[in-house]
Amino acid sequence: MDHPIKRDHARFRKIVKGKVRENLRKYVSQGQQIIPKGDDKFTVPMPSIDIPRFKFGDKSEGGTGQGQGEQGEPVDGEPGEGQPGEGEAGEGEGNKELEVEMGVDELAKILGEELELPNIEPKGKQQIASTVDKYTSIGTVGPDSLKHLKRTYKQALKRQMATGIYDPSNPRVVPIRSDYRYRSADTKIEMENSAVVIYMMDVSGSMGEEQKEIVRTESFWINLWLKSQYKDIDIRYIIHDATAKEVEEETFFRTRESGGTLISSAFKLCKHIIETDYDPNEWNIYPFHFSDGDNWSADDTKMCLSLLDDHILPASNMFCYGQVESRYGSGQFYKDLNAKYHLDHEKVILSKIKNKDAILDSIKEFLGKGK
């Protein structure tokens, strides 16, 4: 039986999830609070879960320390906002910020429940089979590094007993070559769905830091959700002003260009990426485009619409356009798309994102259809 603390632990995790759900809007609108840690794990700061007590405010308290240094020399090493000393000589309960680790699935589940997101139904026939190797069985051949000692000795013991050379008063078990057992892989066929998300963003002068921050946060949560829905997921990034290029995630959120905006350039590159790398019969494809709604000319917009109609929409599960409000943007592109596709189009989802607080609603608009 498991130790009862596992129940306390489960209880704690439940409370944590409740807290995350409660504060989801805050986490989302404040962007950077949840830190990805690789391994599909995230660190979520959890300031308010500890039991409240009467305690001293830390700043005014100060403390005592040991070591070299002149008067006025800082004791906290790092410059800037100082780590307040714990200041309690006898006690280990300093003010450590509580951080909780959560997996992609847990976090996505909370997002899903809070926004009432339907599970995505992958395009039917595009399920592809893949083989997965799991070391769950035992074989008689293999490399030494996979030798299963317990099984090897068990085998040797069996053999010795069967052949009558085992002596209980001198219980020596010596495996011979044929006793060796190795961990070996079982190959299983798993059905899996693959998806690709193609983010396109306008990085022309009118898109400021705040707008990019919104896109960054929004893409974080969209990725999170899609990751929980698909086993394999590719993410590609395209930035554009008057020309478009594919970039790394890092660059995507950092770049700031000036100059004009030709949205069609991004759509062309998007089309190119789909055609070369992602067969729509095998992939679930999600193009997202974010801009402030400015496009260079009506002609270019026309070109965009035809690219969408002829190439991008047929290949994609859905096409999402998020218009981030900016002081300079006219918001014309949203109007143009809306005039053509309306709000109830099967594959085109349009969303206006006014500010950080609107991110969550916008995510719901994008993912609420379950495609």
Added chain:
Amino acid sequence: MLRAKPISGDLLELQREIQGYADEFGLDYFPQVFEMCDYDTINILAAQGGFPIRYPHWKFGMDYDQLSKGYRFGIQKIYEMVINSDPCYAYLLEVNNWLDQKLVMAHVYGHNDFFKNNMWFSNTNRKMMDVMANHGTKIRRYMEKYGQEKVESFIDKALSIENLLDINHLFETNEVLESRRRKEELAKIEGENDGYMNDDRSAALKSFMRGQEKIKSNDIGPEEEDVAEKNVGRGERDIMRFLIQNAPIEEWQADILGCIREEAYYFLPQRITKIMNEGWASYWHSTIMTTRAMNSNEFIDFADKHAGVMVMSKQNINPYKIGIELFRDIEFRWNTGRFGKDYNECESLEEKENWNRNLGLGREKIFEIRKSHNDISFIDEFLTPEFCNRQQLFTYKFNPRSSRMEIDTRDFQAIKQKLLTQLTNFGQPLIQVEDANFMNRKELLLKHVHQGVDLDMQFASQTMSNIFAIWKRPVNLSTQYEDKEVVFHFDGKEMKQLNK
């Protein structure tokens, strides 16, 4: 369920060896039991304060979560864990090497001796493992009866005030008698009706009822009754006891509050002797290892481990370091006779520097100190300017201009004062009951006895909200905040400042 195993073979042999040295040095300890466990088990035990069985509560799960993470990332590793009980239980970590185990054993004998002999521990219940397990059973039953959510939420509230204790109660004779009586009753009840819910009114609850009677009868003479009625609990610092006796709570709630209070008082002596206790144990592991138990090939590893434990920090005092150094300093002073009138009044620096009366009283002195002092009196009496200087102690404070903590001074008096302030009331704010019928409206007025440091008001407000849930009438707190006398008022919804 419990995955710690008693040690055997070589380790048992090692224990015998170490115990031999402990005897040789005159350590006086409870029978010592070592158990071996893997890191997961030791994390579980640590999360539960060292005890194998506690009541169900998420905070143990939270601590376990943090500890396991800390271990996985290698930021922290629990070295030794020892429980104040008779016999004294201590846990060894499976993955530790031979030298570690040796060092831990020697260290543990130090703790064991301290638990047994330090007078602040004299009234702690040495059968606390059983008591903790009983609390667990009892609270689980309440959960079955009243629902997990409801009971857990009440425990949350009780834990919110578990640091509001009165140190003097460690020596209160009534309390001692009561705890003995309580123990007997507990044993009796457990024996009589094993497993029956209805007569579970044991331990703390009976003290709660006796408490109710006491207010009515014993303590108060007839002519004082009016005044007493008005001043119920005034000056009381044992807030949990005050609430058990005076708050409109149900029996099961009083019982739970009693359990949590009993556990808090059990841990209190350890909180007020941290420096001494760790210092004493470190003094002995160091002495036993360097003069007896260590092989010459273990020397480097020992030095490394020992240095790791003794590491100094600019941000706080390492109790192991200050403790061991202070014990050594005292030993040296009493060996050489550097104390008393003659020495203190000696004006010649040179003579003082080379002072040696060859008294050899050092060992005797530190044994005596470990019996009668706690951290406050230890620092107050034995900290010297020379010691502060040698140990490079300083105080630091917050500089609002650079918004950093900066070294303030290396002045002896200032350091001593700061240390004593930090240790006062085991580092917790001093809160006492001022009026149980505040404004004549049965509101509770608590007073924070301000000693130079403001409370964290956000925490205070949440804490007051929890006390409100127990007291069921508005809760007030008088304190000093940003150099002004203020009274905060919590009415069940929000906290306001009362005009004064």
